[in-house]
Amino acid sequence: MAISPSDTTALIHARGLSKRFANLVAVDAIDFDVDRGEAFGFLGPNGAGKTSTMRMIGCVSTPSSGTLSVLGMNPITDGPRIRARLGVVPQADTLDMELHVDENLFTYARYFDIPRDVARRRAKELLEFVQLNDRAKDEVEPLSGGMKRRLTIARALVNEPDLLLLDEPTTGLDPQARHLVWDRLYRLKQQGVTIVLTSHYMDEAEQLCDRLVVMDKAKIVASGSPRSLIDRYATREVLELRFKIDAAPALDGKLEGIADRVEVLPDRVLLYTQDGDAAAAAVHERGLQPESTLVRRSTLEDVFLRLTGRSLIE
Amino acid sequence: MIAILAGRRPAQVPAARRASHLVERNAILYRREWSLIVSGFFEPLLYLLAIGYGVGSLVGSAVTLNGHPIPYAAFVAPALMATSAMNGAVYETAFNFFYKLKYVKLYDAVLATPLGVADVALGEIVWALIRGTLYALGFLIVMAGLGLIASPWAILALPAAMLIGFTFAAVGTAASTFVRTWQDFDLVLIVMIPLFLFSATFYPITLYPGALQLVVQLTPLYHGVDLLRSLTTGSIGPGLVGDLVYLVVLGGAALLLAAVRLQRLLLK
Incomplete structure (x- = not known):
């Protein structure tokens, strides 16, 4: 294993990764690697390019240039295969408002081709994990922001992903809800799930990330562990x-x-x-x-x- | 995990199966909201009663098909069956699809799973064609009950209605991707109502002057009407091939357009 080149063992490997839109460079030639089992953060203000980067990793946005491999595969040609092993928590909740809470998890599991009985069992387990089991048969709309966020996180776990992508997991939540989400993410990390998250909260990154990069104006301006960054820059x-x-x-x-x-x-x-x-x-x-x-x-x-x-x- | 480290690619779920999971999602929703589906079935049935029988009693046997007189209700019924397949497919793809695309952002979540835009387009079109087929099946049963079926060829009317459902579902989905606001749906109705009224639905196409006949033959519902009428009345001719080719080509092209448009809208 030690002799393998780093780009085959890294779960995500990016070199010169860029995303350009008509009149905007959203991500400008960034390099990073995410290793198995670590919690990795993209930190930066709104508009720094965090979400664009996450969308490219999630295979829902095609890189404009540079190289990117996710789980050892190419997002352009192997999108469905990669997505089968990802759990995605998007910035804005995209829950299925027409379905009930437990149906949200069940149908999402079915999108991953998970057999019905397994899907039902996982839905039940995950609702317990995010403490929503008493809301299983409820509509989604009346849930609080924190509950919706937890449901979105539960949904991202139905396929038992190798890699969990969270885009601003706690933005807009009150402190209590935020701590509950952090606690759940911490447990997942303990279970060995690789986590990539974006945040503009420094305390969140300090709590959850082993390693992070700071992005500003589409570029990475610093990288390291939270402690080493503080030692170096403060x-x-x-x-x-x-x-x-x-x-x-x-x-x-x-x-x-x-x-x-x-x-x-x-x-x-x-x-x-x-x-x-x-x-x-x-x-x-x-x-x-x-x-x-x-x-x-x-x-x-x-x-x-x-x-x-x-x-x-x- | 070993497979990934070794760079081997895990097996991929086939596209048809991926699309079927979206169909299943819609079925779960409509298990609760079945009344929404049923309501759409009654519209053509009411037309059959009012016009097929009501107006039909005035018309008598003035309508002929290939030189033979035919009861007016038997003439109108297959056209209304084609209309019901169109309605089911277009209601589903235009209104419901737009709602899911723009308002509840369903596909943003779906595309984070192994499903891709082509699977989304196919899944929704198949679901809409199922709805259209259910309408047509219900209508076909009513026609049989009322003695409006004159030929064993009618057994093919159901698969034919599925084709009509597919074509209109694909066109509706493609059109939906161009819609910006709910007001734009007025345009959909402005297209659907004349299609319903003038596609040789209530009288033979030969009533139009020559140039106008050509215009009607360019529109999709006319071919659906012609197809079903031929089958339920048993007047089979080479014109059927033209109807089939028209519906298949239009549906296929619209499916392609829908996938390309969704790619542009959802995968920026």
């Missing part, structure tokens, strides 16, 4: 200062030398440092009176800010 701690409105311009130069790097945002000032408390003390020594100070560990949000000069969610 400091250990961050001191957040909030000042009275419009006080920021008056700070000019007064924070110099306190931290490795200073980021002035519209609503607050971020000081990147190895020791947040020491930096806070230094700020007060210089006679500055912030309205509030907060010392926290740095996150992928800080990485993104560093890499692109923009906050992730505007």
